Amino acid sequence: MSVKEELKTIVGSNHVLTETEKLKEYSKDFSFHPPRMPNYVVQPGSVKEIQEIVKLANKYLIPIIPCSSSVHFYGLTIPEEGGIILDLRRLNRILEIDKENRMVRVEPGVTWENLQTNLEKEGFRVFNPLFPHRLKSVLTSYLEREPMIIPKFEYSDPILTMEVVLPNGDLLRTGSAAAPGVPDETISDLVGPYGPGLDFYRFFQGAQGTLGIVTWVSLKMGFLPSLKKTFLITSNNLEDLIELTYNIQRLMIGNECFIVNNHNMANLASTTGNPEEIGKLREKLPQNILVLCLAGGYRRPEEKIAYEEEVLEKACSDVKLKPQTSLPPIPDLSKTPLDKLHLAWSKDPYWKFQYKGSCCDIFFITVLERVPDFLKLAYDVLEGEGYSVSDLGYYIQPLEYGRACHCEFNLPYDPNDPKEIKKISSIFEKLSERIMANGGFFSRPYGLWSRIVYEKATEYVNALRKLKSTLDPNNIMNPGKIYYL
Incomplete structure (x- = not known):
């Protein structure tokens, strides 16, 4: 039996996509990452199906790339080596709203629009980035540690517990979710993020799908x-x-x-x-x-x-x-x-795309008093490339009561103008290198940032390699996505 037929046996023939036009939809996003085609797109409908797909991928040494949203901005789900795009949008349930413990538990396919609309009816909210795209996965935003617009320390770690399909197909639940019988036959409240043992949930934040597949998370929520x-x-x-x-x-x-x-x-x-x-x-x-x-x-x-x-x-x-x-x-x-x-951006086009049709983001962590220095760097690079500085957008988000800040430069451009795309690509590379050289910290190192961050962090890379080889010895989870892994 071929790989395609085995996948159909697991999820049904309607949920295995191999048509060229369908695969092309998953080969690119709004980033400058070069388009690359997957071999298959598979749409599982349960955790058990995900586990079976992972075991099949290990059997044939086929890469798996998890994907939770219908919109992507930074190249995370573009396959580096072909393989299976695991489209998790069918897992789109809000599993639990625990008002007493102020916790909500969601699957990967739950979008910001869906979650915020449902919580608003109950008088609650989760803590969101600045106007997230309405079709973006909530789970993805939290795993990628996007900055929240309420900079209170108590909201800086909004993930409580999670369930993960590991690269060998086993299930891992973190924190108090590790108790026997979770989630249906237990008295555990699923809101204790720590232990037993290591804080395993941190391994999967910012991992870009290279260490496992998160099938649900429980999140802090607050009153509206x-x-x-x-x-x-x-x-x-x-x-x-x-x-x-x-x-x-x-x-x-x-x-x-x-x-x-x-x-x-x-x-x-x-x-x-x-x-x-x-x-x-x-x-x-x-x-x-x-x-x-x-x-x-x-x-x-x-x-x-x-x-x-x-x-x-x-x-x-x-x-x-x-x-x-x-x-x-x-x-x-x-x-x-x-x-x-407290809501997602509800209109089309997305707010960053309104002015010219698309937008390139450069974001990093620094301290508030250094933002003017980085802004001057940005102006210098833009002027050198002949880009109008008046078109530059910037967004400064204090973190944890101002202990640090997320600094973001937004460069609108016309996606149908090859010359402008080339100019923005050059600005992106030059400005990113200068930000890194001047002490900016790319805490979410996508694409080019992965190289310029990890080539200066040998001990960290060695630790990541050990973790990767322990959890994913066959290197099937989004291989090549993080530089040096």
Whole structure:
């Protein structure tokens, strides 16, 4: 029996795709990663089917590339050596909403749109990145450690427990999910992330599908605020907003807190998504905008917001800035997506793609006071390549009360213009190299970043190789995706 026929036996003939046009859909994404075709696309409908596929892949030494979303941005699911794309979108159930422990358990195919809509009905939310794509897998976002827009320490580790199909087909459950009888016949609440033994769940975060296939995760969730008030604080001097951000985080006020420049704010606040409107709105906005949302729960929310607003006024006056609930170009926040920061981006095209059709992201970890230095680096590279600096978007997300920050540069470009693609590719390589050389940390090393990070981390690479060879001795899990592995 051929591999194709064995796969059909496992998942059914309708869920094994080998047609060239179908395979092409999985060979590329929105990144600059070179397109590469898989041999098969398989759509399992259960954990048992995943285990059988993994065992078959070991038998024939065929690579497996896990895939949970219908939209991808960084080349993670493009096969390096052919093989089987394991499309997990059929596993799309919200398995459990535990209100008492404030935990939700989801399968890989659950999208941001699906989860947020269902939790909102129950009065809850999970902690999300800045307007994630509505069709992106929630599980993938968390495994890839995307930054959350509420920079509180208690939300910095939102994954609680998980279930993983290991590269040999065995099941591993982490933390309190390792108790006998999980998930159906146990008194375990599945919210204890630690032990027994090592914190195994950390192995699979940022692993890009090279160490196993996560079949569900339990995540922290919180109450939706009963009352909220969003403020915009503007300045043409980025250093002033950085100082204010440090003070806000030190004072521990507010929930969502981040800085964007006028280009990104124009994209977020646009009511039409029209490039001409975005350009005009950008010209009317100040260079930098800090967004801060004050929120109250179910106990005395008015009093909490009034107290925090008073503290915010004082913090702003110390740096000679003023908090506002609207701006002349944006008179009513309630008519913009900024009024729904806890939700996914609901419109097409995606907010980063509105201006030119596509966007190249460069993001890394640094500290807030160094962001202006990296911004100067970006301007130098853009000017050298003849790219308009006014088209650059940037997004600065404090992490863990401002201990560090996620700094992101967004480069919109026309995906139908080969010359512009070549220019953006050159900018991406040059700016990435300069960021690394100047102390930026690529904590999610995709593609080129994988090489420039790991070639400077010999001991770390050696440890990764040992872990990889222990868990995946046949090297079937997304081989070649992480440099040196």
